[in-house]
Amino acid sequence: MTQILNKQAYQLFHEGVLAFADIEDTGIRVDVPYLKTQYKKLTKQLAQVGKEIKDDKQAKQWRSKFGQKTNYNSTTQLSTMLYKVWGIKSTKSTAKGNAAVDDSVLSKLDLPIVKSILQQRKIMKIRDTYILGILNEQSDGYLHPSFNLHFVSSFRSSSDGPNFQNQPVRDPIAGAIVRKAFLPLDSNHCFGEVDYSGIEVASNACINRDPNLIAYISDPAKDMHRDVAGDCFILAPERIGKMIRYVGKNGFTFPAFYGSYFEQIAPAMWNAIDEHDLKTEDGVALKIHLASKGIKTLSKFTAHIKKVEDIFWNTRFKVYTKWKKDFYNQYLKNGYIDIPTGFRCWGPMRRNEVTNYPGQGTAFHFLLWSLIQIHRWLKANEMETKILGQIHDSIVFSFHKDELQDILKKVQQVMCRDILKRFPWICVPLKVEAEVSPIGGTWNDKKGIEIE
């Protein structure tokens, strides 16, 4: 159960709903002929992969096991074949205790049929969830996805019809296929996106007031992800490149902030070393380097990550740790939690939910408040530029080419400076990054741009 505690919180959501209504009405232009072409292409690819699966030696055993009911897209059947018929040892369980057959498991198996099945899954995801999802929802070449404020327990937003907030981007192939379908509103517009950088870490710092976390965000000379990567892999800063930093950030720091722990995260990090063929900046293979420090096995590495975690929570961010403990105890006493933007959440929550909701909701509220101000300003000044949507920490625009730089300046003013007056307890600098496509370009064509 949720509750709005004050007029400011009410206003934020009321004004947010009004802004979202305009944004949903504007809609997003999509390239329907392109989508139809892609649908056909992916269908052909699917037929090809389907044939590869059918012709595989092991598919014969599959058919003799399931006969008429054979379905190479069935996870239940795949699980039976892998772990019961072919005698492979299961390495991971699902939530319900069944043997998992997800990507993290299958990508480690060296079987041609499994490789084909993974390929099939990828193509089906792109074709059926995204391409077809967009085609089914578009009307006269425009999408009108909903942006909801009344579903999410942490007071974030969600989106559906289609979900505008989970369009592929990390996989460059899937990202390109799908995002090429998203067009700016007019041929003299650019597709663009402005992101808050590290906003959830910033919102958490404003709530838990950990001086070391605040210092990391405030001091441009400091780099939390580099330092933590240095702890994880026992490296001096100058030996840490982009990829090692990346694995430290997404393999350790973020999972740790969300409440994960060494036994969960160490195996994935250990795999990532081989997966990305990690090397120190002076060219030493990371596993060789770790071996020289006495870490030659996953179990040694896990024990090491346990120590890193201890330093992370009990030395580096000990005020954050104390905040988590106190905040959770307060929840146990009261039965609810309050977040600083004026919302209360009642009811049964797990420890990690209790400690994660405030940062998550607050980060989104920074974005929502900024979006409302920017939307009003665009409207009041009768700009041709329109907001197309929002993805938790970013705003997506169709920029008129002649308005672009003025608007980016205004956007930065609102998101980084005006917001400090509305939420005076923000205690770290907020930063934004802008990415914009060439004139007439698609969502896939966006590139980083300096705000003048």
Add this chain to the structure above:
DNA sequence: TCGTTCACGC
């Protein structure tokens, strides 16, 4: 119809 599993985003 609905629970489960998978896969995409932040």
Add this chain to the structure above:
DNA sequence: GACGTACGTGAACGAA
């Protein structure tokens, strides 16, 4: 010392 990954949407499968 034990404990232990946050929030969503949506597709396919398969049991009920």
